[in-house]
Amino acid sequence: MPRTRPVRYVAGLSISITPLTDPDYRAFSRRLAWLAADADGNPAGSAFLRLNSKPSQSHLAELELAVHPGSRRHGIGSRLLDAAVEAARENDARTVLLDAKADSPGDHFLAKHGFTIGLTLIFTRLALAGHHPAVPEPPSGYRLVSWDGVPPDDLIESFTETRAGMNDAPIGDISYGVEAWDVQRSRSAAEVIAQRGDHLHTVAALHGTEVAGFTELVVPGDGKGDAQHYGTVVRADHRGRGLSLWMKAEQIRQARDAYPDLAGLLTDTAATNHAMRRVNDTLGYQILHHTHRYYLHVG
Numbered sequence: 001m002p003r004t005r006p007v008r009y010v011a012g013l014s015i016s017i018t019p020l021t022d023p024d025y026r027a028f029s030r031r032l033a034w035l036a037a038d039a040d041g042n043p044a045g046s047a048f049l050r051l052n053s054k055p056s057q058s059h060l061a062e063l064e065l066a067v068h069p070g071s072r073r074h075g076i077g078s079r080l081l082d083a084a085v086e087a088a089r090e091n092d093a094r095t096v097l098l099d100a101k102a103d104s105p106g107d108h109f110l111a112k113h114g115f116t117i118g119l120t121l122i123f124t125r126l127a128l129a130g131h132h133p134a135v136p137e138p139p140s141g142y143r144l145v146s147w148d149g150v151p152p153d154d155l156i157e158s159f160t161e162t163r164a165g166m167n168d169a170p171i172g173d174i175s176y177g178v179e180a181w182d183v184q185r186s187r188s189a190a191e192v193i194a195q196r197g198d199h200l201h202t203v204a205a206l207h208g209t210e211v212a213g214f215t216e217l218v219v220p221g222d223g224k225g226d227a228q229h230y231g232t233v234v235r236a237d238h239r240g241r242g243l244s245l246w247m248k249a250e251q252i253r254q255a256r257d258a259y260p261d262l263a264g265l266l267t268d269t270a271a272t273n274h275a276m277r278r279v280n281d282t283l284g285y286q287i288l289h290h291t292h293r294y295y296l297h298v299g
Contacts, residue, residue: 017035119171143205148200162233224262271290
């Protein structure tokens with residue numbers, strides 16, 4: 001049964017904060033949840049704290065916090081934040097992360113409460129209607145392959161090794177720790193996407209039999225709306241040859257052919273990742289908004 005904290009009167013409102021049981025368990029994390037409600041039981045805000053169980057990232061906790069617009073400026077967000085930070089400490093997390101759109105109420109709230117901007121993300125979108133970027137000439141010594149879902153058995157080990165290239169991507173001032181991947185995790189990640197009804201498409205550049213780089217796209221199950229890029233990575237010893245542009249251009253072409261009702265492609269890129277930003281600009285992605293990733297050291 002959920003525990004309800006004693007009601008406190010805040011600026012004329014009686015607000016209760018109730019910890020909830022959250023069923024959203026994942027292989028490498030679990031989530032805690034809180035609901036803020038007024039005296040009549042109407043929801044006024046919520047907080048979700050994801051605790052990371054990966055050994056290299058157990059110091060991190062990711063927070064989502066929202067307050068209903070009509071209930072803001074009554075201290076509700078502060079109380080939810082206090083509950084989440086306390087829980088982070090109790091569960092041995094040392095750093096809490098939280099995203100907020102630049103110049104939004106959340107942006108100003110986090111700055112006021114001692115959070116620091118560690119990274120700025122640029123969210124962009126490519127509208128597919130009428131847009132046909134040319135696929136560049138293949139770099140000498142490479143060829144493209146593609147697959148749906150789980151990587152093929154003959155490539156999955158090389159694919160998994162290549163994914164480690166994401167560990168040196170620009171991450172601003174946040175210490176994420178090393179992401180550890182093995183073949184089973186690569187399989188599981190693809191299977192989770194299929195289980196929820198979406199489609200995972202991967203385009204990879206091969207050098208001989210080795211995966212030199214890849215780019216992933218997740219398409220909604222009905223093939224409509226916007227698809228989401230999940231990651232583009234090139235091994236360090238294969239960079240500087242235009243592989244990212246080549247792979248993403250081919251992925252756009254394949255997505256358009258396979259899903260004629262798909263409206264666009266979404267991606268987010270660290271502001272300091274200049275190489276990937278150039279690729280996206282070249283392909284015609286347009287900026288939607290900037291988001292600040294804040295951090296707060298709690299232990």
